[in-house]
Amino acid sequence: MTPHDRIASAAAEDLRHLNSQVLPWWFDNGSDDTRGGVFTCFSNDGELVSTDKYTWSQGRWASVTGAIAVSAKAGMPLYGGEKAAERSARTADFLQANAILPDGSTSYQLTADGAPVKQPDGSLHSSVYADLFVVLGLAGAALGNAGDSRCPQWTATASRVLDSAGQRVRAGAIRTEPYPVPEGMTSLAVGMMMLSAATALFRATQDATAKDVMLFWADELVRGAADDIPAEFEPVTAARPVDTLMTRHRTPGHVLEMLWFLVDAADALPELHDRLGDWVVDRALSSLRLGWDEIDGGLFRFVDRDGGPPTGDRMGVAYEDLVDRTWSTKLWWPHAESLYATALLVDRYASDELLAWHDRIRDYTYATFPAPQGREWIQVRDRRGAPLNQVVGLPVKDPFHVPRALLLTARLGKQGS
DSSP: OOOOHHHHHHHHHHHHIIIIHHHHHHHHHIBBBTTTTOOEOOOSSOEEEOOEEHHHHHHHHHHHHHHHHHHHHTTTOOHHHHHHHHHHHHHHHHHHHHHHHHSOOOOSEOOOTTOOOTTTSSOOOOOOHHHHHHHHHHHHHHHHHHTTEEEEHHHHHHHHHHHHHHHHHHHTTBBBBOOOOOOHHHHHHHHHHHHHHHHHHHHHOOOHHHHHHHHHHHHHHHHHHHOOOOSSSEESSTTOSBBBHHEEEHHHHHHHHHHHHHHHHHHSSSGGGGGGGGHHHHHHHHHHHHOOOOTTTTTTTTTESSSSSOOOOOOHHHHHHHHHHHHHHEEEHHHHHHHHHHHHHHHHOOOOOHHHHHHHHHHHHHHHSGGGGGGGGGEEEESSSSSSSOOOOBOOOOOOOOHHHEEEEEEEHHOOO
């Protein structure tokens, strides 16, 4: 069996899991088909604790349902596929009407009806990530509802939000809740999301401004990753200390997600292909080796650049406490993203070693994360894989990493069939 045949077989399993456990949960329990959007404030075991709607999650829902609509229209059998375009459109309308602030940023949190919720400091806007997920969602809705008269309005709003976010990033004036970037540092996640949002918007519009954003951030990410595993945070100037916990720790799941973002961007904009090459496989393999728990299996959330628990001098920022407290936990999203990233890179680069890693990730992920009684996945686990009642980032069970990764892997298998 060829590597692609192996991936295609795995993709069929992912499609079955998507249709039997993941999409039924979200379409039957989360989707707000009256007001638009999705309820996501579920506990780790699936109990709804609030009907508030985080803008971050609403953008993700519009993106995922838009992608489901595209695949369903192309003939892929998907649970709820016949309603996905409508749900994506209703969510885009909800965001358009309620989430956009006058300066092109977005409210961080909304009520079920769309009223803005002030954060503890009195602000409405708290995160450029929410902005970029709105861009992703509006572009995804446009792709899933091609030809709808609302698409130009959605993409125009997405372009304005992307431009606003880009200006604030360039000025070093961004907020990044729930993970504040320390003063004087840059964030890998911000660059990744700028690339991902711009790629989605370019796919929907072929817009020249979105293309320029893609080119810039692809070059930035490649420059930081071509020779070594990139740090999650880097000092802006050489005067900043570099042997701190903030600069030493690595997030293997983010690196693997970043690699498939780059391949995805190059698929949308072929002139980016010359930035890629065998180094992409090397970086995936080095990240997997560094992040894998050889005792209990699975990917650690954070590791030191030399392996094991993150070390280094402390700067006195809250993120250090997060790294110290949760470095050994096993989270749903790195495993979902790694599942797709390894499948995609095996398909593109035919690496036997990466295929073996894909099988290892798959075995661990399916044995560990799916929840009983069809409640999607239990997202937070301790080092040994036992469920933890902890909040990660936002107090939500988000319909994003899991359905997106499974859908993309299923698409990958279908492409070669």
